[in-house]
Amino acid sequence: DGGGGGGGERSNDDGLGLDDEEEATSATAIRKRYERERRQRERDALEASGQGRAARGMEGAADAAAKTDFRGLISSCFEPHMGGYVAAEERELCEAVARLVAGEKWHREENSDNSVLTSATQLFLQMKRSLKRCSRMTRGNALFQLHVSFKKVLRRYAEAIWNAAAPKGADAAVASDGAAAAMVAAATTGALSPATTWKVKVEDDMLARVCLVVETADYVASTLYGLAEAVRGFVDEEMAGGVEFEDVEECFVDLKARGATLLVLAVETRLDDALTALGAVSWDQYHEIGDESAYVGEVAAVLRGALPLISSILGEANESYIVDKLFGSFTARWRWAVARCRRVSEAGLQQLLLDTQVVRSNLLSCVTSGASGGKRLVEKEMGRAEAMLKAAAAPAEALEMLLPDATSVERLRVTEMRGGGSGGDGGGSGGGVLRRMAEARAGAAASMAERMKQARAAMTSSSSGGVSGAGKEK
Structure with missing residues (x-):
């Protein structure tokens, strides 16, 4: 029957209840187990003889050597040499x-x-x-x-x-x-x-x-x-x-500062001739007011020659720094060059005021957009020079109004500027002198405008004549 048939099959498998594949797998597992047991017995025997500990020590030394960084070990031997x-x-x-x-x-x-x-x-x-x-x-x-x-x-x-x-x-x-x-x-x-x-x-x-x-x-x-x-x-x-x-950084910062100082002094040296010429004029004998003086043109020529060259090479920050330094020193020198003039006539005061205003305008036209400090210095120093000239032309009591914060040196200079010959008594007419100075400046400006108008008219006439002549020839 079915049950007997099943019992017959198990007896054919030696009573293990496994097919051929399972039996083979079981045999492999048994061999592996016996192999592991054999190796463990060998290790136990080595441990008993002390050779196992030596083997493990060699393995640890090998691991340590593998982790050691040999870089620089050879070259370090040559380091002292x-x-x-x-x-x-x-x-x-x-x-x-x-x-x-x-x-x-x-x-x-x-x-x-x-x-x-x-x-x-x-x-x-x-x-x-x-x-x-x-x-x-x-x-x-x-x-x-x-x-x-x-x-x-x-x-x-x-x-x-x-x-x-x-x-x-x-x-x-x-x-x-x-x-x-x-x-x-x-x-x-x-x-x-x-x-x-x-x-x-x-x-x-x-x-x-x-x-x-x-x-x-x-x-x-x-x-x-x-x-x-x-x-x-x-x-x-x-x-x-x-x-x-x-x-080393300080060394090059110092080099930059020396270079900047040299640039300022180089341009100031070129401007020095104009200041010398200003001081050489006999202002007490000055009679006629004209256009700006020749030394004003010298100042403009120096600026036109030096500043574009400097600007073409320097970066904006360095250029602004040097222009600020230059204008700060020159305007102070101009102010005191004017202040050292003594016994200046009325016409001389008017001419000096006109020259100062022209130089001020020339300086401001050279100030770059980044040199705001230079603009402030020009306005301050040249404005101070103008105030001193106006104070010299006004009555003595007007000094407090025109220069309320005047120093003792400035007061002395203003006093010495008064009293020029042939152009008036340097303050006797007070407001009249200031008025005439303003009128003179206005007259000079009008005269210059008229000359420019005539020059443009002459150029237009010349151009028209040329065209007309060309038409006739044609």
Whole structure:
């Protein structure tokens, strides 16, 4: 029956109740179990003899060796002897400085957005290459000492470009602290002639060089932070904190300041002839009021020659800084050059006032949009000069109204300006003098307008005649 048939099948399978595949699998499992037991017996035997502990120790040492960083182990053996290599790198960079400065073109590169000397960018590129070469061999003390060499090279570069740009006498002019301030102070005290140590003659080509030095010094000072970060990224961590370029940055900030001072003094030297001419006029014998004086034209010519050149090279920030300094010093000198005139006639006061207003207008026309400080200085100093002239032409009691905050020196100068000959008693007519000064200025302006009108009419007539003549010939 069914039950008997089932019992017969199990007896054919040796009573295990498994088919052939299950039986084979069971045999494999049994073999694996016996293999594991055999290996465990062998390990137990090794443990008993002490060889197992040695084997595990060797395995641990191998693991530790695999995790060990061998980088720098060989090169560290040569670290005490790397001084010669660093010295060679420094020597090569110093030679590069001399070569690059000697081959500098000293003009702004075409299609360039800045006025940085090519030698500066090339020097930084060579220092970058030197840094990479050294970092391949060591990141220890030799690399740290290389950054010290970089600082020496950069100081040498600052000296090299200054010597190549500054004309003879420039060092003496800018050596004293506050050379421009001392120049103004000499004028303020009423000295007959300011000290001449600040004067320095700079031709246009050298003026352009100084401008390039100012821009390059600005570039180097701002790039040093990136160089310091690059060195810190290569040198060993325990030395990274000692990497700094602050002293070199100060060196280039000082170079920029010296260049800016030299630019101001160079233009002031050119303007000095006009101030000398102003003081040489016999104002007590001055009779006729005309257009602006010849020295006013000299001031305009100097400004037209120097400022566009400076503006074409300097960036806006540096240009505004220098223009502010220049106008601040020159307007103060102009005011005191006017104030040193003594016993000025009525016509002389009127002429000086007219000249001051023209110079003021010329200066304001040169002030850039970013040089707001320069505009304020011009308005303040030239306005003060005009007030002193008006006070000299008015009765003595009008001084408090025209110059309520006058200093003792200003009061003295106004008093000495009064009393000129042949043009009036310098204050006897009081308001009448001021009125005549205003009328004279208006008359001069009307005369100038009339001459311009006549010139335009002559040009129109000449143009019409030319056209007419051409028509007749045709």
